Amino acid sequence: xxxxxxxxxxxxxxxxxxxxxxxxxxxxxxxxxxxxxxxxxxxxxxxxxxxxxxxxxxxxxxxxxxxxxxxxxxxxxxxxxxxxxxxxxxxxxxxxxxxxxxxxxxxxxxxxxxxxxxxxxxxxxxxxxxxxxxxxxxxxxxxxxxxxxxxxxxxxxxxxx
Numbered sequence: 027x028x029x030x031x032x033x034x035x036x037x038x039x040x041x042x043x044x045x046x047x048x049x050x051x052x053x054x055x056x057x058x059x060x061x062x063x064x065x066x067x068x069x070x071x072x073x074x075x076x077x078x079x080x081x082x083x084x085x086x087x088x089x090x091x092x093x094x095x096x097x098x099x100x101x102x103x104x105x106x107x108x109x110x111x112x113x114x115x116x117x118x119x120x121x122x123x124x125x126x127x128x129x130x131x132x133x134x135x136x137x138x139x140x141x142x143x144x145x146x147x148x149x150x151x152x153x154x155x156x157x158x159x160x161x162x163x164x165x166x167x168x169x170x171x172x173x174x175x176x177x178x179x180x181x182x183x184x185x186x187x
Contacts, residue, residue: 027176027180028158031133031134032161035164042136044173049185055101055102056070056102057100058106059107060072061107066084067083067091088112095123098126102131102187105135106123106134107135110147114142115146120146132180134177161176
């Protein structure tokens with residue numbers, strides 16, 4: 027299984043929910059961040075906490091996201107939800123992202139080109155699509171058995187403390 031697995035597909039189709047289900051309690055070991063409804067973000071490790079008890083919600087912010095990315099390098103694996111979008115316009119975020127990609131940390135996440143600056147998006151997508159250790163998998167969402175199978179294989183191999 028490739029070290030980095032990114033899902034793509036239409037917005038609000040359940041890609042992030044598929045990742046959360048695949049990780050289950052192993053999410054507590056994750057670095058990175060997830061984006062939740064309403065434009066808020068929280069540490070990826072919070073996916074392992076029941077929704078009613080989750081804490082650490084911050085407004086989607088490039089500075090906080092960059093900090094989460096830098097902290098990922100010390101974690102066994104990373105979750106990056108909504109990778110791309112307007113955050114790519116922030117130089118510190120983009121730098122933290124590139125550092126993480128070259129750190130060798132296994133990553134699972136969702137790619138999002140909507141709202142991303144075109145030059146940065148094209149550069150990032152080209153880098154990821156040409157990388158032999160990255161799989162970019164189109165997904166139809168929640169009930170996509172191919173994506174669910176790939177996530178299951180990825181979590182069995184990389185989502186460990």
